[in-house]
Amino acid sequence: MRKDKIFCVNCGKETENLIDGLCLDCYSRKGGFASIKKGRLKIEVCSTCGSIKYRGKWLKEDLEDAMKRLVIDNLLISKNISWKRPEVKFRRKGKTLYEVVVDIEGEIGGNRVKEEVYTEILVDKVSCPTCSRKAGKYYEAIIQLRGNERELDEREIKEMEGFLRRRMKEFEDSGRGVFIADRKKVKKGLDLYISDRKVAHSLIYQLKEEFGGEVKESPKLFGMKEGVRQYRMTYLLRLPRYRKGDVIIIDERLFYIRRYSSKGIKAVGLNDWKDYNFRHNEISSCKVLDKKDVIREAVVVNKRGRDVLILDPDSYKTKEILLPRDIELRETVKIVKYDEEIFVIPEG
Ligand SMILES: [Zn+2]
Ligand SMILES: [Zn+2]
Structure with missing residues (x-):
């Protein structure tokens, strides 16, 4: 079967591809492939925080980036041509007015196509809703x-x-x-x-x-x-009433809080030096001692195994206490003094 011959209406050349009746050469020379919305483009910028309105939202972004996007959004370019990304250049014309040149390059059937489009952008200085609310x-x-x-x-x-x-x-x-x-x-x-x-x-x-x-x-x-x-x-x-470093009493036993989290606490028992975990709701009725009143530094006068002699920092009298475990002690230790009793807080 023989295919009908087709001809360019401009140059008369026989061709296989016609766009709007033209061969690719004539079409690419025709021009007018790109245009931009008529009149000035407008961009709203908050004069206080600099945010820029885009599709109903206020964004913190660079003004040139936003202007570029505005230009590209308003650009109309022919679908018959494969375009490279347009190049947008600005020149400040007034305090709030910019002149815009858009360079567009594309290709059709091996022919390069180049065009320039011009417009202006007016920067409208306003107060964004956030800044108006802040002011009030x-x-x-x-x-x-x-x-x-x-x-x-x-x-x-x-x-x-x-x-x-x-x-x-x-x-x-x-x-x-x-x-x-x-x-x-x-x-x-x-x-x-x-x-x-x-x-x-x-x-x-x-x-x-x-x-x-x-x-x-x-x-x-x-x-x-x-x-x-x-x-x-x-x-x-x-x-909660307690925090890290506090001493609390649960069922008449003293605990020193080593760690505090949203879920609960990690504490050491002052009688047995064992570690305990409590959830906040388990100990909501515990008694909290004011650490200013009960926690002291004290000097270790003598130590033999679990038996230690400690100098009471208030009365300067020595007091014998039995540690729950035999451990190395520094010269001064942290103690809890409560109800005439002295407890050593183990390090760690
Ligand atoms: Zn032609
Ligand atoms: Zn603002």
Whole structure:
């Protein structure tokens, strides 16, 4: 069977491939393969934090990268040609105006095609929703960090706040405009005002997971919005009464806490020097001794096997005690003085 001959309408050449009636040579010389949306392109940039609006989201990114993407999004190029990635160049024309040149290169049937497209981008300086809310100290939840029947110490507060800020940064980096609207050091701990209720909820349970304790949630009505009640949440995390380095009493026996985790504690029994693991809920009613009152440094005067003579640091009288095990002791040891008794805390 004979195939019909086809001819280019421009040069009359016989060919097998025609695009719009033209042979590949004529088609590639025709031009007009690329164009860009008419009029100036506009990009919204927050004048405070520099984030850039893209498809309804505010992203922290480089302005040139965002402008490039805007240009490419608005570029129309013919599908008949295989294009290389266009090259976009900017020239600042005014304070908020950029001139844009796009160099486009492609190929069709072995013929190189080159075009240039021009446009302008207007940078619109605005305030992003996060920055507007920040300016108004907007918050949806309060995270309260407290200790149970005790004040949190500086180190605990620093660790918990550091942890929270790192986790919050992760939300921020994923494009969620969350921030701490206010920070109030209160007598017994710390209050952090968080702009996003859902993020605050996630944070409080992450804190609990990391530091232990109990969470209490309480909503507070603060107004109506389009007929819907608006709540602010208070998320309270209460750390247990004890912490690492404390001495606690369980069933009239003394324990020194060596390690603290979200799940529980590792402690050494001061009577038997054995290691114990307790879950927080098992020992929630234990007695906690104030370490300032009970833990001391004391001098070892004499030692023979398990029998040691210790100088009471308060009365300067020597006291005989029997260690649970015979071990090497330094010249000074850590002791617990409680109820006229002295216990040596083993090292380790
Ligand atoms: Zn032709
Ligand atoms: Zn902003």
